[in-house]
Amino acid sequence: MHDSNSSGKKPIEEVQALRPRKPKLERLRPEAAEYKKVEEALRQSEQYYRGLVNCSTDVIWRVNLEGILTFVSPSAKALCGFEAEELIGAPLEKILTENGVGKARESLMQRKRGEFGKEPIIFELVHRRKDGTEFVAEIRSAPIFGENGEVVGIQGITRDITERKRAEEALRDSEREKSAILDSMSELVVYQDRNMRILWANKAAGESVGLKSERLVGRYCYEIWHGRSEVCAHCPVVKARETGQPQTAEIATPDGRRWFLRGYPLKDANGNIVGVVEVTQDITERKNAEELLRNAEKEWRNSFDSLEDVVLIIDTDYNIENINEAGLKLLAKSKEETIGKKCYQVIGDADSPPEECPCKKSLKTKKVESLDRYEKKFCKYFSIKISPIFDENGEIIKFVDLRRDITERKKAEESLQKQKDKVQKYLDIAGVMFVAINAGGEITLINKKGREILGYEEKEIFGKNWFDNFLPKRLVDGIKQVSEKLLTGKLNAAEYFENPVLTKSGEERLIAWHNTILKDENGKVIGHLSSGQDITERKRADEKLLDYQAQLKSLASQLTLAEEHERRRIATELHDQISQSLVVSKLKLEALHESAASEELGNDLNEVCNSLGQTIAETRSLTSEVHSPLLSLLGFEAAVAEWLTEQIEGKHGIAIEFKDDGQPKPLDDDIRILLFRDVRELLTNVVRHAHAHKVRVSIRKVGSRIRVKVEDYGIGFDPSEITWMPARTGGFGLFSIRERLEEVGGRLKIESKPGHGTTVAITAPLKAEKNAEGR
Numbered sequence: 001m002h003d004s005n006s007s008g009k010k011p012i013e014e015v016q017a018l019r020p021r022k023p024k025l026e027r028l029r030p031e032a033a034e035y036k037k038v039e040e041a042l043r044q045s046e047q048y049y050r051g052l053v054n055c056s057t058d059v060i061w062r063v064n065l066e067g068i069l070t071f072v073s074p075s076a077k078a079l080c081g082f083e084a085e086e087l088i089g090a091p092l093e094k095i096l097t098e099n100g101v102g103k104a105r106e107s108l109m110q111r112k113r114g115e116f117g118k119e120p121i122i123f124e125l126v127h128r129r130k131d132g133t134e135f136v137a138e139i140r141s142a143p144i145f146g147e148n149g150e151v152v153g154i155q156g157i158t159r160d161i162t163e164r165k166r167a168e169e170a171l172r173d174s175e176r177e178k179s180a181i182l183d184s185m186s187e188l189v190v191y192q193d194r195n196m197r198i199l200w201a202n203k204a205a206g207e208s209v210g211l212k213s214e215r216l217v218g219r220y221c222y223e224i225w226h227g228r229s230e231v232c233a234h235c236p237v238v239k240a241r242e243t244g245q246p247q248t249a250e251i252a253t254p255d256g257r258r259w260f261l262r263g264y265p266l267k268d269a270n271g272n273i274v275g276v277v278e279v280t281q282d283i284t285e286r287k288n289a290e291e292l293l294r295n296a297e298k299e300w301r302n303s304f305d306s307l308e309d310v311v312l313i314i315d316t317d318y319n320i321e322n323i324n325e326a327g328l329k330l331l332a333k334s335k336e337e338t339i340g341k342k343c344y345q346v347i348g349d350a351d352s353p354p355e356e357c358p359c360k361k362s363l364k365t366k367k368v369e370s371l372d373r374y375e376k377k378f379c380k381y382f383s384i385k386i387s388p389i390f391d392e393n394g395e396i397i398k399f400v401d402l403r404r405d406i407t408e409r410k411k412a413e414e415s416l417q418k419q420k421d422k423v424q425k426y427l428d429i430a431g432v433m434f435v436a437i438n439a440g441g442e443i444t445l446i447n448k449k450g451r452e453i454l455g456y457e458e459k460e461i462f463g464k465n466w467f468d469n470f471l472p473k474r475l476v477d478g479i480k481q482v483s484e485k486l487l488t489g490k491l492n493a494a495e496y497f498e499n500p501v502l503t504k505s506g507e508e509r510l511i512a513w514h515n516t517i518l519k520d521e522n523g524k525v526i527g528h529l530s531s532g533q534d535i536t537e538r539k540r541a542d543e544k545l546l547d548y549q550a551q552l553k554s555l556a557s558q559l560t561l562a563e564e565h566e567r568r569r570i571a572t573e574l575h576d577q578i579s580q581s582l583v584v585s586k587l588k589l590e591a592l593h594e595s596a597a598s599e600e601l602g603n604d605l606n607e608v609c610n611s612l613g614q615t616i617a618e619t620r621s622l623t624s625e626v627h628s629p630l631l632s633l634l635g636f637e638a639a640v641a642e643w644l645t646e647q648i649e650g651k652h653g654i655a656i657e658f659k660d661d662g663q664p665k666p667l668d669d670d671i672r673i674l675l676f677r678d679v680r681e682l683l684t685n686v687v688r689h690a691h692a693h694k695v696r697v698s699i700r701k702v703g704s705r706i707r708v709k710v711e712d713y714g715i716g717f718d719p720s721e722i723t724w725m726p727a728r729t730g731g732f733g734l735f736s737i738r739e740r741l742e743e744v745g746g747r748l749k750i751e752s753k754p755g756h757g758t759t760v761a762i763t764a765p766l767k768a769e770k771n772a773e774g775r
Contacts, residue, residue, distance in 0.1 A: 056075055057075055057079075058073075059076045062153055067091050067105055069090055072087040081131055112151050120156075127158070140156050141155070176518070183202050186204055187279055191278075192278060196238075196276075197218060198220070209225065225259075234251075241263075243265075244267070244273060246262065248263075250283070256284075263277070309326060309405075310402075311402055313400060316396060319341070322339070323339070330405075358371045369385075371383075381405070383403070384401065384402070433447060433449045433450030433534070434529065434531050437527050439527055442463055453503065453534055455504035460504075487525050514532075515530045582616045589609045655694040658698075659698040691714050692712035692714030692757070694713045695710070697710050704767075713757045716755055734750065741764060745765045745768070
């Protein structure tokens, strides 16, 4: 920055020293040598001063103790829109806000009271431009003393520091973005010093132990996650610190969770390890872990020093005639070592002016010339502005060389870019897509995975509206509403969403999203960051699996019906053919027995008749077991009652109780067959496994459905073991019954408890329901 209290100080002092002598000298003869000498010195000093003032981009000013501006440099026009003539004679209220005026007048009073002595002071004030807009400026001021040494005003320099403020704000925004990204990660990220004490932890790390991340700072990882008082064996963090190389390990914590740990050493500029970043992923239920999003962080610059400008007075032969204190400090030389030397020798250690020298160019154009240049000697960037000084004939006689150190600004820009590049690099190694969308719906960040999924280059995506360009048209309105709810806090940012995105080829890819809100330093929502996983193939596989399951259910149901139909056919043949033939044969043998020629033949015929009688009885029993004839003749209820009586009570001696509500139940043939098969299977299970002394079966109509309840007074079982039943029973089991019922729109409900018997309720439609495939 330009310091008017030092830059141009000598010309100002010369002018002030010569002015009191001018009236006395004017009384001398004009040709007096001393008069001409003083007049020429005064003219040159004033011209130096004017050149310095005119070429300065900062505003140089003076104000009296009443707060009236008595001098303003022409650069006021560029800074605040006022011509210098508009401000001279005007009060401070014309260019300062109300708050700024109060601070300025307080400074005037302090100067008047002599509180700061002769020392310059630096502070910031909010200024108002001619068009009404406001900006923050840095003020560097010093007192003006009268003839008797009293303070009569203040002089100083005003500099617009808007760009510096913007750079600081950009750095803060970048820090917030970094924190938001790290906190959006599902992995646990912990930064530890060399003693393994936690310096920083992300949100996921805190949530993993039910604490806020700030509560982890200062503690040890092995204490928090492992409940230990010392470092774990084979700890990858320790190995990373000792070897200087990244380390990984898979470990278990006392709570039974499994973790995949990665330790990354952090080094300073000298290569010394200063800490370790530990990245931990919970792989208890998810073995296919995503790659680490970010593995390290470094210190961010958070402010930039106030800079002073270097000012030189150079003649047309590039000789330095004067130099300010900032220039001497930069060169680390005294005035005696610099005055009279060539500027390109002192500053650039060169034998001649460089081709791009702005002084050389100004000699040709006779205009102010500017150049940004890196000076190797000082390892600094400078913004150079050359302003020519003319004589009475309009010829250039000298230059004011103003050099502003912009190194910190350049470093800030490079540092900020490096940080953004590093964050982008971390995001680019992630196995999921990341996209940051501002409040206007524009994309401000997208990682490599996101670009791969969408099929675009970064330049084709950055700055585009997410909703208008990368979503199917039919979903835009709905997803916009979800986004608005996220930004207004009406929707939890951690909620899980699935929606398709539209790729460059026109293909839709289904993405599973997790979102986090981005806010500025004032808490204002500025957008949201979303991480998304492409689940297109997984969804397709799930749909195929469900389709296969539905087909298997249908086939199982059809197989059962086919089996029952075959049973009925076999039972019919047994009854209509074999049984009838046996009965006829028995009748004929009985008739033959009556006319037997001998007693021996009669006994043989009687034995054969008895054998046929037994065979007929067994055939009838077999016919009933294969297929109850009552199911077709008298209906479902009668067939169940008959089977209970003959099979459960008659054969196995288990007490039975049968109830029917008496309402008509017009069942489809297929439903009737399946229900009878299922009830028979349930009763068979009771006989084989329940050890029950009594069974109760009730049937009733509920709307357009039928409900059958089978209760046994047996040993019971754990319903959670239902998936093991097929293996235990050797048959279809309860699992198969449920599958058959669901295929026709029915349900199976099981209530049981070891030692307390079992109740199985079956509900099914009276008429078969078609499934989605029309089966």
